[in-house]
Amino acid sequence: MQEVTSPPRLVFTDLDGSLLDHHDYDWEPARPWLNRLAAAGVPVIPVTSKTRAELLPLRRELGLEQTPFIAENGAIIGLPAAWQHARLDRDPANVDGLRVKALGVDIDFLTRRLRVIRERLQADFRCLPDMSIEEIVEATGLDAPRAELARAREGSIPLLWHDSEAKLDALQEMLINDNLTLTQGGRFWHVMGSADKGRAVNWLMARFAALRGVAPWSLGLGDGPNDVALLKATDAAVLIRGVHSHPVEIEHPSLYRTQTAGPRGWAEGMEHWLGKELS
Template sequence: MQETISPPLRLVFTDLDGSLLDHHDYGWEPARPWLERLDAAGVPVIPVTSKTRAELLPLRQALGLEQTPFIAENGAIIGLPAAWQHARLDRDPANVDGLRVKALSVDSDFLMRRLAVIRERLGVAFRCLPDMTIEAIIEATGLDAARAGQAREREGSIPLLWDDSEAMLDAFRTLLANDDLVLTQGGRFWHVMGNIDKGRAVSWLVARLGALRGINPWSLGLGDGPNDVALLNACDAAVLIRGMHSHPVEIDHPRLYRTVETGPRGWAEGMEHWLGQELA
């Protein structure tokens, strides 16, 4: 009798804005066939994004990703569905089927207090997203009013628009580092958070699944921006999607594919490169 060999356990970690979602209209239609193929093959697609939990919950439903974990706020927040929860460490007996949220960073209230102190000490100009009006967020992001409101619901990071010089940005970064805080660049905003990034959150989830299943999964990462470099480097294979921004992305990954297309078309191109034959 021929022995049946189970397919390898695979995980797909993906940035959203500018990657799975279009930079301008946030659509994902070009990626839909690949999302369906991955779902049929039982390959979890895990969002890894600067978006908040409030933004992600309806997006997960629309994308059909309600049964997979998510990483929000550039690694500060991890959401675990029931299948990814440790019976002793995570499960709430009163809500065993609910989502468990873990914070890997300092909380947003602390960050806002420290940013106020640093702003006064340096005399620099920047705008924190939670302090911006809904109208200003809409203008900066293109989001509608409801999603702009969700973007203000920060738990472990603070996006900001920098309105000062490059020299003062370096001084700002130094003062943040003195508080063990980091500054990372996204597609539209700079992000201030604790000493965490997308890559560390990805590694945490890979280790969690390994502990639950007793197997080391193979991982693919997809992203387009500077804040995705840690995500891509944490995965076995990577896709750098051609960005619609002007920020340089410096990465040295032994198994990196750079796309020709942007956004969800680039996302599908990268999936075809790495898994097209395997999931034909």
């Protein structure tokens, strides 16, 4: 297989409902394409609402330890050694070689503000860090160890909304006044700072260009409303058929909508954009 070199390709992908099955988190249907991309030297970069703690073992499982990752919907970026600036990023005391950048706001600030807002609105919602392991397992389908990792938030707080649309609008308005954002995912709403998946993708593409001296061609894949910023940030995009009920509104000049969902849809989108090139 011939290595792709001109221009270099980058693949940015959502995980839950995209590369990973929405229900059981299986990714086997995507394995052949992950192998093809690895053989061609095309980095596959996870862009997810998952935490850094969740991503570290998942990166090993997927064979993506040498690529960066974007966690918590853009609040956290992880840089392996090859993506680090020698002067700005390298830390000799960091034994695993991974450098973490925080683009969002402090998690303690988010926690305090949500407590104040809940009291003022008398709103009914549950923040994931406050949920029991059993509740997280029920809401997500994760097993208990992975549910524990999902609670290790660094730059965003997912919440389950159990109140009216009017109060949800009021919540969003109060968050805007605090320069915070509310984004809808497949299962949760996500509260964070001004960072989002698209801004984090742009940050990584700029870093790639600065280190390599050439701008990459980028492909984005996602299935939910919180993936719109990701898809808009890339040169070509794949909107994977969702198994959720949330509408996804997006305009993109190079958008492919899949017929299949989850990792099968992911492979379908890869075939559409890179099938001939990586034959």
